Amino acid sequence: MSDVTELIHHYLRHNKKFPHVFCAGCGHGIVLGSLIRSIHGLGLEKDDVCIVAGIGCSGRIAAYVDFNTVHTTHGRALTFATGIKMANPKLKVIAIMGDGDAFSIGGNHLIHAARRNIGVTALVLNNYIYGMTGGQCSATTPQGANTQTTPFGQMEKSFDLVDLTRAAGANGVYRGSVFHVNMLDRLVSTAIERPGFNLVEIISPCHTQYGRKNKYKTAVDMYSWLKHTCVKREKYEAMKPEDRKDKLPIGTFAEHDTKGLEELYADLRTSLCPQPTEAVEGSGK
Ligand SMILES: Cc1ncc(C[n+]2csc(CCOP(=O)(O)OP(=O)(O)O)c2C)c(N)n1
Ligand code: SF4
Secondary structure (H helix, E strand, O other): OOHHHHHHHHHEOOOOOOOOOOOOOOOHHHHHHHHHHHHHHOOOOHHHEEEEEOOOOHHHHHHHEOOEEEEOOOOOHHHHHHHHHHHOOOOEEEEEEEHHHHHHOOHHHHHHHHHHOOOEEEEEEEOOOEOOOOOEOOOOOOOOOOEOOEOOOOOOOOOOHHHHHHHHOOOEEEEEEOOOHHHHHHHHHHHHHOOOOEEEEEEOOOOOOOHHHOOOOOHHHHHHHHHHHEEEHHHHHHOOHHHHOOOEEEEEEEEOOOOOHHHHHHHHHHHHOOOOOOOOOOOOO
C-alpha cells in the first residue's frame, strides 16, 4: 500500500462518506489533504483532534475525516470550538470555515475568538464567494468582481483577513494558497501546534461559482492566477509599491507566544484552589 493510500485509509471515512461533493478542481480537496498530512506529521492520535466546521462546501471536510468531528450551523463553528476547547483543553480543536462562514455571518465570533486568543486553529478557505449556495458575494469578494448578487460588480470594499485577524489580537496569522502546497502544509502544521488562536487564510479557488463569472473559466485558469499572484511575504515587502499591485503576499504575518484563554483559565483555577480538597471519608462530602 502506498503512503498516500495508507493515509486515506487511516484518516478518511472513505467507505462511508464518499463520493465527495467537491467539483473537480475545487481547492477544498487540497486543503483536506494538507490537513491530514499536517496532523499525521505532528504525530497526533485521531482522538487528540476535534474538527469543527460550519456550513458550506468547505464545511463538508468535517464529514470526510475520521477524527472527533462536529458539523455545526453556518457561521457558528468558532462558538462550538470555543466551548469544546474550554471543556477539554487537551484537545487540538481545529475550526474549518469558508469566507462566508468565518467572516460574513460569523465575523463577530471570529474577531472575539481572536481577541480572546482561545486555543483554536482556524482554517479559513477563502474562495471570495458563497460557493455552496450558488455564488452570492461575501465579505471577501474583491471590489469590482461579478457574482450572482453583484451582476454589475461588487461595489463594497472587502475585508483583508490577515489584517483583521492580526488587529483583533490572534497569536498566529498566516496566509497560504492551495497552489503552494508544501508551504501550506508547513503553515497548517505550525498553526495547529502553536498556543492561542492561530488562523490560516487559505486561498482556495472556486471556478464554478467565482471563476466563470470573472474571466477564469476553468480550474486551471484559477490555479494559473494563483501561481502568478501569490508571492512570499518577504519578497512582497522588498518590492516597489507599484510592483505590489495585483500581488498577494503569503506566509507568516504574526506569531506571538501569549498563553491561550484556556491556559489562563487553568492558571486562575490553580491560584484560587492550589490543592484540590480531598473528600473526608464518612463526612458525606
Ligand atoms: C443561518 C444560515 N444562513 C444561511 C445559510 C445558507 N448557506 C449555506 S452555506 C452558505 C454559504 C457558504 O459560503 P462559504 O462559507 O464561503 O463556504 P463555501 O461554500 O464557499 O466553501 C449559506 C449562505 C445557512 N445554512 N444557515
Ligand atoms: S461550488 Fe465552488 S467551493 Fe463548492 S465544491 Fe464547487 S468549486 Fe468548490
